[in-house]
Amino acid sequence: MKTEEIKDLFDRFEFIACDYEGVECWSARELCGLLGYAKWERFEGVIERAKEACTSVGERIEDHFPSAGKMIIAAKGAQREVVDYMLTRYFT
Numbered sequence: 001m002k003t004e005e006i007k008d009l010f011d012r013f014e015f016i017a018c019d020y021e022g023v024e025c026w027s028a029r030e031l032c033g034l035l036g037y038a039k040w041e042r043f044e045g046v047i048e049r050a051k052e053a054c055t056s057v058g059e060r061i062e063d064h065f066p067s068a069g070k071m072i073i074a075a076k077g078a079q080r081e082v083v084d085y086m087l088t089r090y091f092t
Helices: 003-015 028-034 040-056
Strands: 018-020 023-027 067-073 079-088
Touching (some): 028 040
Antiparallel strands (some): 018 023, 023 079, 067 079
């Protein structure tokens, strides 16, 4: 990956950061597309593995993966709630 591509990806990553209960975080649904996942189901598998890694080092999943519902527009303008997670930066 070229330096400019990395910088662009980093800038887009920082742009979608938000504040969730006083903590900097990212919507997993927004990160999904940014990181090149075409399907939520595949990215959700990544999140599950990350939760396992978090637990294995003694961290509380709730501190790094709080569930957050998100409303999306479905067919014919109907709305429905889908699962989302607010992901933090994890430092060791």
